[in-house]
Amino acid sequence: MTSEYTAGVSELPQERRLVTEIPGPRSRELQQRRVGAVPPGVGSTLPVYVTDAGGGVLVDVDGNSLIDFGSGIAVTNVGNANPRVAGRVREQAGRFTHTCFMVTPYESYVAVCEALNRLTPGDHDKRSILVNSGAEAVENAVKIARYATGRPAVVVFDHGYHGRTLLTMTLTAKNMPYKHRFGPYAPEVYRMPLAYPYRWPTGPDNCGPEAAAQAIDQITKQIGADNVAAVVIEPIAGEGGFIEPAPGFLPALAEFCRANGILLVADEVQTGFARTGDLFACEHEGVVPDLVTTAKGIAGGLPLAAVTGRADIMDKVHPGGLGGTYGGNPLACEAALAVLAEIEEGKLVERARRIGEIMLPRLRDLAARHPQIGDVRGRGAMIAIELVRPGTKDPDPDLTARIVRHCHQSGLLVLTAGTYGNVLRFLPPLVIPEHLLNEGLDILTEALEATTQS
Structure with missing residues (x-):
């Protein structure tokens, strides 16, 4: 790791120290x-x-x-x-903590959206909205995709995790503890096999092409591509076990989506903001999604999330159709701007x-x-x-x-x-x-x- 950069270094002694049993x-x-x-x-x-x-x-x-x-x-x-994050939050808290961007807006919300539009994959024109959590971001991505395409169906994958709200529980694969006894669930959600190299029946070398072909075949036969609004996928499955899809799987899905007017939604909530050694995990294979959801690492611990997408998609939704009282809170926006500076300078x-x-x-x-x-x-x-x-x-x-x-x-x-x-x-x-x-x-x-x- 580089030793020159010290702005983000904690003042706490960086040592393991046990003075009692755990927990004490x-x-x-x-x-x-x-x-x-x-x-x-x-x-x-x-x-x-x-x-x-x-x-x-x-x-x-x-x-x-x-x-x-x-x-x-x-x-x-x-x-x-992080000192830069804490400093910007302190300064903003002294000015104001809330006005609601939908009532009287402020510059930091716009600045965060500008940064996300610039940093997320693809050089096309983009727009962003800010919300509070990863689940809220995924819900909004599905709303936008359905609105823009006029289609109802959403495709997700085995081992995927997308949140704890009604819709995102439906999108999530694992029953316990996330879904058990919380149903009934939202309609028009369909689950496909994930390219899980370690557990693919014919071995990891065949996993990517075979899993993609199987998923595309099931979508075509069971749902009909013309009925699918969005394919929602984590570029690396998080809660599902940090499953890195086999090479070729994500690009094949992206190509299928492009050919059939389906919006590809990359759920980068856990993988985003430098975590995987790329700024966003889908960059690893050059995949450019139509919509990207982000949260977690975006604001250094303050509640913030976002949906970033192609301008022609994002601009379709009518005024007032997107938003929320706390979405893009000014404290969280200042924290996010500090985080993005730390990622670049550090x-x-x-x-x-x-x-x-x-x-x-x-x-x-x-x-x-x-x-x-x-x-x-x-x-x-x-x-x-x-x-x-x-x-x-x-x-x-x-x-x-x-x-x-x-x-x-x-x-x-x-x-x-x-x-x-x-x-x-x-x-x-x-x-x-x-x-x-x-x-x-x-x-x-x-x-x-x-x-x-x-």
């Missing part, structure tokens, strides 16, 4: 308060209560300092307390690639020594390992849970993912120091060795 006594006290105030439907991966965070660490109420391999689920790419695209260069060889070495690791995959700072029972591809969620517990007790925050609950996903902040990155990998190695031996 004060965190356990707060957890008891939480039980009486918050329903269990709102879960937490690791119930340590944070007082400070920045760089590559999280500091809890007991004084423990944990290494962060989660980034608030790919949100704090530029760090949890060379965070390159930093993400460097993180991948460090993590992937070490994880592949672990896989060579531990048959429980069935697959190592990902790009940039969006990396995962899939855990299976040795000699098979049978998912092993129990081993996954044991490794997670060991990591957490050792002061490393890691997250799980995957349709089968057997994937460890790694999303370190792009500003994490290399020594913490390597220390975290050391802890993961110890956890894997301890749990597999036992």
Whole structure:
């Protein structure tokens, strides 16, 4: 990683420090308060209560300092307390916190949209709208696609995750915990096979072309291409297990969409803003979507999301048809402008690639020594390992849970993912120091060795 850039560096000591068990006594006290105030439907991966965070660490109420391999689920790419982000938010809060852009607008909303129009894939004329969450962005993308095409159907894919609202739950593939008993769901949503190289029946080399042909055949026969408004896909499936579609799959879908007047929607909520070693993940194969949804990493932790798309599509919707009271809040807009500056000046695209260069060889070495690791995959700072029972591809969620517990007790925050609950996903902040990155990998190695031996 580059050493010259220091504007985004946290003032917190960048060290792992354990002074109590994890979680500690004060965190356990707060957890008891939480039980009486918050329903269990709102879960937490690791119930340590944070007082400070920045760089590559999280500091809890007991004084423990944990290494962060989660980034608030790919949100704090530029760090949890980035000085430029915090400074712009403070300054804006002193001027005004809200007017509602639909009532009396302000420049920062326009500036964020201009930046998104410039930075998202494709050199065509674009427009953007700002909303509050990734799910809201995906919902609006579907609204816009249906309006622009006059068609009802939406195509999504196995292992996809798109949100928790009624429509985005429908678009999401996994039942538990996202969909279970929350139905009935929205109509005119159709699910197709994803090019999942590790689990494709005829092997990874055939996966891309075969999966694309199968999806296109099913769309044509079961729905009719003329009835499809949009194909919505994550360029790398996030909650589904960091599944990187096999080469050729996304370009084939994009070509099919172009040939049939279907709008391709790239859900870049988790993959966007330098996370994968490109500014946006669909750039990896040169795919230019009609609409792009973004959120998470866009505003350094403040609620903000966007839909960016071709101007001829976005301009079709009648005045008042898009919007929301809090969409494009001025504090979040200032944070987003700071984040985009940090990505450019901090060379965070390159930093993400460097993180991948460090993590992937070490994880592949672990896989060579531990048959429980069935697959190592990902790009940039969006990396995962899939855990299976040795000699098979049978998912092993129990081993996954044991490794997670060991990591957490050792002061490393890691997250799980995957349709089968057997994937460890790694999303370190792009500003994490290399020594913490390597220390975290050391802890993961110890956890894997301890749990597999036992």
